[in-house]
Amino acid sequence: MTTQIRDYLPLLREAIIEARAAGLGAEVDDLEQTCFSAFTTSSEMLQEHGLAIRCFLKSTGRALPLSTKKKLRACLAESELACSGWRKLFAMMKRSDKLCC
DSSP: OOOOOOOOHHHHHHHHHHHHHTTOHHHHHHHHHHHTSOOSSHHHHHHHHHHHHHHHHHHHGGGSOHHHHHHHHHHHHHHGGGSOTHHHHHHHHHOOSSSOO
């Protein structure tokens, strides 16, 4: 069974803008640099996006507004659909019908 990964980049851009407005400049720069770099394959891109989003969520903790966290978690769920095993299963369970908050 193949799962179509939806385009989450517009939502990711919104989340980055919101995080920057919340005063998280240095952390946002790292996330933005990783997420909008060139990648050789889509699998590599999705994996790197997932890692960058996870690291960003962990490093910002409670400083990140809840609405921004939800957007990033939706992006993370989409990127994790490219994984195999339990991570893909959890991503499918967390995935919402819409790709927005």
